[in-house]
Amino acid sequence: MLTADTVHDGALLQVHDFRSYFDTPAGIVKAVDGVSFTLDRGDTLGIVGESGSGKTVLARSVMGLLTGKNVMRSGSARYNGIELVGASEKELRDLWGTEMAMVFQDPMTSLNPVLKTGRQITEGLRYHLQLSKSEARAQALQLLDSVGIPDPKRRISQYPHELSGGMRQRVTIAIALACGPKLLLADEPTTALDVTVQAQILDLLHQQQVERHMAMVLVTHDLGVVAGRTNHIAVMYAGQIVEYAPTTDLFANVRMPYTQALLHSIPKLAQPSHTRLQAIAGRPPDLINPPSGCRFAPRCPYVQPKCNSEMPPLQESETPGHLYRCWFPVGTEAGREALAHNTAAGMPAAVSITQILADPPGGTH
Amino acid sequence: MGILKGAVTRLLKLLAVVLVVSFLTFSLTKLLPGDPVVVLLGPQYSNVEVREAVQEDLGLNKPFLTQYVQYLGNVAQGDLGRSYTSKFETTELLKQKLPATIELMLLAQLVSLTLAIPLALFSAFRSNSRTDKAITTASFGLISIPGYAFAVFLVWLFALRFNWFPAIGYQPISEGIVGNLRSIALPLTVLVAGLTAVYTRLLRSDLISTLQEDFILMARSKGLPTRYILARHALRPSSFSLITVFGIQFGTLIGGAVIIEQFFVLPGIGSLAIESILKRDYLVVQGVVLLIAISFVLINFLIDILYTILDPRVRRAGA
Numbered sequence: 001m002l003t004a005d006t007v008h009d010g011a012l013l014q015v016h017d018f019r020s021y022f023d024t025p026a027g028i029v030k031a032v033d034g035v036s037f038t039l040d041r042g043d044t045l046g047i048v049g050e051s052g053s054g055k056t057v058l059a060r061s062v063m064g065l066l067t068g069k070n071v072m073r074s075g076s077a078r079y080n081g082i083e084l085v086g087a088s089e090k091e092l093r094d095l096w097g098t099e100m101a102m103v104f105q106d107p108m109t110s111l112n113p114v115l116k117t118g119r120q121i122t123e124g125l126r127y128h129l130q131l132s133k134s135e136a137r138a139q140a141l142q143l144l145d146s147v148g149i150p151d152p153k154r155r156i157s158q159y160p161h162e163l164s165g166g167m168r169q170r171v172t173i174a175i176a177l178a179c180g181p182k183l184l185l186a187d188e189p190t191t192a193l194d195v196t197v198q199a200q201i202l203d204l205l206h207q208q209q210v211e212r213h214m215a216m217v218l219v220t221h222d223l224g225v226v227a228g229r230t231n232h233i234a235v236m237y238a239g240q241i242v243e244y245a246p247t248t249d250l251f252a253n254v255r256m257p258y259t260q261a262l263l264h265s266i267p268k269l270a271q272p273s274h275t276r277l278q279a280i281a282g283r284p285p286d287l288i289n290p291p292s293g294c295r296f297a298p299r300c301p302y303v304q305p306k307c308n309s310e311m312p313p314l315q316e317s318e319t320p321g322h323l324y325r326c327w328f329p330v331g332t333e334a335g336r337e338a339l340a341h342n343t344a345a346g347m348p349a350a351v352s353i354t355q356i357l358a359d360p361p362g363g364t365h
Numbered sequence: 366m367g368i369l370k371g372a373v374t375r376l377l378k379l380l381a382v383v384l385v386v387s388f389l390t391f392s393l394t395k396l397l398p399g400d401p402v403v404v405l406l407g408p409q410y411s412n413v414e415v416r417e418a419v420q421e422d423l424g425l426n427k428p429f430l431t432q433y434v435q436y437l438g439n440v441a442q443g444d445l446g447r448s449y450t451s452k453f454e455t456t457e458l459l460k461q462k463l464p465a466t467i468e469l470m471l472l473a474q475l476v477s478l479t480l481a482i483p484l485a486l487f488s489a490f491r492s493n494s495r496t497d498k499a500i501t502t503a504s505f506g507l508i509s510i511p512g513y514a515f516a517v518f519l520v521w522l523f524a525l526r527f528n529w530f531p532a533i534g535y536q537p538i539s540e541g542i543v544g545n546l547r548s549i550a551l552p553l554t555v556l557v558a559g560l561t562a563v564y565t566r567l568l569r570s571d572l573i574s575t576l577q578e579d580f581i582l583m584a585r586s587k588g589l590p591t592r593y594i595l596a597r598h599a600l601r602p603s604s605f606s607l608i609t610v611f612g613i614q615f616g617t618l619i620g621g622a623v624i625i626e627q628f629f630v631l632p633g634i635g636s637l638a639i640e641s642i643l644k645r646d647y648l649v650v651q652g653v654v655l656l657i658a659i660s661f662v663l664i665n666f667l668i669d670i671l672y673t674i675l676d677p678r679v680r681r682a683g684a
Contacts, residue, residue, distance in 0.1 A: 065586055089591075096588030109579040114601045114676055123597070124587040159677040175587065 012183060012215045013039040013062070018075035018085070020054075020061040027288035031057040033239035034075070036314075037232075041182065044209065044216045046226030046247070048262065049236035052284045055219045056105075058236070059185045063100055064092040079183065097124045101176035103205075105188040107168035111160035117144075117171050118156035121178055128179045143174040147204060166197035170204065177208060184209065184216045190225065202229060223262055227251065235259045238285050238295035241314065245322040253331060255317055255324035257302045264356055278356065281349055294327070301349035302328045302338040375669060379662045386658040387440070387651070391433050394647035401425075401449045401645040423449070440655065446648035448641070455652035458637060465535050466626070466633035469549055470618050473556035474611065480557070481564030486595050488565065489572035501569070504562035512621060516555045516628050523551060533630040552629045556621070560614060567610055571603040578602075601675055608675070612668035616661045 020032035032054045039045050047055045060066050062077045064084050077084040079100065084092065104110035112120060121143060122136035131139060137156070144152035147170040160168055169189060176184060186205060190198035206229055209216050220226055226233055226247070233250050235243040235258065243256035254260045264278045282299035285291055291298060297307040306327050314323045328338035342350035402419050403410050410416055420426045424435060439446060445455035484504075488497040507515075524532035530551050536544040575581065576599055584598045622635035630636075634653055641649035673679045 060582075063586065065582060093588045093590070096586055098588060102583075102586040104579055104583055106579060110583045112580040112584065112598050112602070113678060115598070123589060123593075127587075127589055127593070161678050172583070175583070179588075 010040040011038050012041045012080060013217075014076070014078045015062060016076040016078075018058070018062065018077050019073065020057055020066065021072040021074075023070040023072065024288075028072075029287045030239050030290060031287055032061060033287075033290070035234075035236075035239075035241050037234055037241065037244060039183070039215050039217065040231075041215055042209075042213045043232070044206075044218055044230040046230035046233040047217060047219045047236055048221065048223055048226055048233060050221055050262075050280075050284060052287075053236040054239040054287075055221075055236050056187050059102070059187050059217060059219050063096070063102060063185060064089075065096075065102070097181065098128050098179045099181055100183040100185065101179070101181040103169070103172055103176050103184065103186040103189045106192040107160075107165055107172050108192065110172055111168055113160055116157055116159055117163070121156075121171070121175050124175065124178050139178070140174070143178055144171070147171075147174045147177070147208070148200075149174070165193050166201065169193060169197075169201050173201070173204060173208070177212070180212065182214055184214050185219070186216060187219045188221065189218075191221070198225075222266075224266055235262070238290055239287055240295060240325065241323075242296065242326075243322075243324045244314070245319070245324075249319050249322050253317065253319060253322065255322065255329040255331060256296075256326050257300045257328075257330055257335075258296045260330050260353070261299075261301075264353070278352070294325070299349070301342060301347065301353045302326075302330070302335055303342065304328055304338050371673075372670065375666060379666050382662050383655075383659055387437065387655050388433065390651050390654040390658075391436060392429075394650055395429060397645075401647055404645045405449050436651070445652040445655070448646050448649050450644050450646050455649050458649060459634070459652060459656060462632055462634050462637045464537065465549075465631050466619075466622055466635065468538070468545075469552060469556065469625070469631070469633065470615065470622070472549070472553055473560060473618065474614070476553070476557045477560035477564055478611070480561045481568060482600070484561070484565045485568035485572055486600065488569045489576060489599075490591070490595060492569075492573050497569075500565065504565045507558045507562035508566070510558075512555050512559055513624055513628060515558060516551070516625065519551050519554055535629075535631045535633075549631070552625050552631060555625060556618065560618075563610065563614070564607060568603060568607045571606055572599055575599045575603040604675060605672065608668055608671055612665045615664045619657050619661065 015038070016036045018032060018035045019030070022029040022031060035058060037045065047058065049055045057066070061071070061073055062084065064073075064087065066073075067089065073085050075085060079095065082091075082095070084095075111117070118137065118140055121140040122131075122133075125131045125136040125139055126133070140156055141152045144155055149155050149167060149170050155163065155167070155171075160171070163171065169192075173189075184205070189205065190201050193201060202225060205216065205218075208214070218226055218230060223233075230247050233243075233245060233247050234241045235250075235256060237258050243250065243254075243259045245253075250259070251263075254263065258280075261278075261280045265280055267275075267277055280299060285295055285298065291308070293306075293308040293310055294300070294303075294312050297303045300307065304327065310327070312325045312327045314325050316323055317329070326335075328335045339350055339354060343354045402416060402423070402425065406412075406416065406419060417426070424432060427435070436446070443456065445459070447454055448458060451458075484500055488500045491497050520532045523529045530547055532551070534548055536548040538545045581594065581598055584594045619634070622633055623639060624635070625631070626633040626635035627639060634657070638650060638653045640646075641653065
């Protein structure tokens with residue numbers, strides 16, 4: 001049996017060289033390929049990346065939710081000192097719900113359509129905390145109230161299809177919070193929701209996190225979502241962390257060209273209408289046969305011959321705790337030279353970035 | 366209230382179905398060659414007076430529609446007419462023959478479901494494992510074998526070779542439950558084999574797709590035990606096509622009863638239907654078909670209600 005209180009320092013979740021591969025008929029998909037990070041109690045880590053970067057797989061497989069013969073996990077993920085990689089389903093289940101919980105992307109599909117919302121909240125309470133039916137019900141009402149659902153008494157006996165999207169996501173949050181987890185993994189909790197509801201849900205998560213002194217991993221494709229709400233940000237690309245920094249430092253000193261491209265791809269209100277959106281040209285690489293050098297090299301405006309042959313290591317910048325994976329980082333002499341060289345050669349991605357840097361749209365950058 | 370209203374409209378529709386069925390069987394028995402009066406009178410048929418007297422007596426000389434309306438009127442009062450040949454009331458004959466058929470059918474359905482649900486759960490949860498492949502192959506094999514062929518094999522093995530069960534005959538429950546169960550063991554096995562195979566395959570494939578759903582992942586992330594998730598979260602949303610087919614199988618079973626009851630010499634509705642058809646005892650045939658139609662329609666009405674219980678989303682769609 002594993003014991004929970006062996007580590008007394010601040011780290012709640014320590015992930016080291018974590019890998020999650022899928023064995024498919026086409027080959028081995030390296031969805032998460034050597035990821036390391038540490039999350040302290042009560043802190044928030046934002047994991048950012050575009051679709052297919054491995055962020056959802058990372059969240060799910062750290063928790064151990066991905067099972068199946070074709071899933072291969074290696075490396076280390078320690079929760080409160082407990083090694084999760086290689087732990088049995090039974091050992092993991094003892095942690096799920098009570099120690100760590102997950103909020104899923106789409107509340108339209110993550111609630112069971114044939115069970116009343118109340119039951120979906122109380123079943124965990126009754127199983128883990130051995131509450132009686134009425135105690136569990138009282139607790140569920142309180143939870144619904146705390147996640148901002150008006151008239152919980154009515155909602156508790158309704159089915160998911162009788163609730164709006166935002167309401168359902170509040171219910172899934174109530175479910176995740178039910179047994180008092182110390183770690184909440186929120187996997188794109190607002191992506192499937194109306195824009196008007198997104199901020200409310202994020203605020204709710206933040207408020208609950210502070211009240212319960214809970215650590216949170218916030219997975220999103222939207223840098224704007226994590227900007228004001230996280231302590232650290234990890235930017236993922238093709239299964240790897242390509243930049244990792246305290247939130248304020250990341251936005252102040254972007255090093256990784258991919259992060260820069262992500263930032264510029266956010267449309268800004270100050271831009272005149274009909275401004276062309278700055279999409280990142282190309283597509284994330286094939287995760288069965290990823291490029292041998294830097295994985296972003298095929299799309300990078302800063303790319304140099306070295307990038308295609310040698311994979312850059314995660315290195316620390318002059319700011320402590322700011323890691324990046326690039327040979328020609330943004331904001332350094334090497335980076336400026338590389339970009340100037342590519343712009344002179346007429347590479348479209350480089351030309352467009354150079355233009356943006358010279359003439360920040362809307363004057364905000 | 367929505368449920369009640371839906372139920373009433375559905376019942377009316379079903380009543381229409383029963384009317385159509387009764388009309389069709391009534392016309393069909395008139396269209397078939399062979400006159401019941403021939404069977405009834407034998408050589409006396411050539412005597413015109415006697416023949417017409419009998420036709421008059423049976424109401425066969427009246428126009429077709431009049432006969433039908435009269436028949437319906439009697440049916441509404443619970444009178445299905447009297448057998449031309451045995452002079453028994455049709456309702457009496459049905460009462461005699463029903464227990465064997467009902468027992469066989471209900472037991473077959475219950476046993477099959479009881480076997481199929483755990484088999485499918487196991488098979489789906491461990492899909493592509495060896496056990497799953499064994500279950501899938503076995504059920505595929507059982508679906509492919511016709512019931513009567515399987516029946517021959519069972520009789521040879523368990524009745525003739527080992528002498529464990531009687532090959533033919535039926536002992537009513539009133540004469541002892543053990544003897545009763547022994548007497549239907551072989552026909553029951555034939556039916557159960559086919560049904561279980563169908564139900565297992567159907568439920569397995571629906572379960573496999575349900576297990577891919579986000580809400581299953583969500584339930585797992587709550588740390589709930591696997592058995593609980595399978596039983597509480599996966600089974601219900603996977604059971605819709607199962608119960609549809611379950612209802613339809615009642616119809617197939619009644620049809621199959623004709624063969625099975627003949628083969629094992631069971632005194633059921635199926636045997637009654639065959640005997641009556643061979644004797645041109647049309648009133649009894651009509652009675653049997655009407656009863657079958659009504660039960661089938663009622664069973665599927667109950668299945669429709671079961672839908673609304675199992676799936677709350679159907680309730681709102683309001684029938």
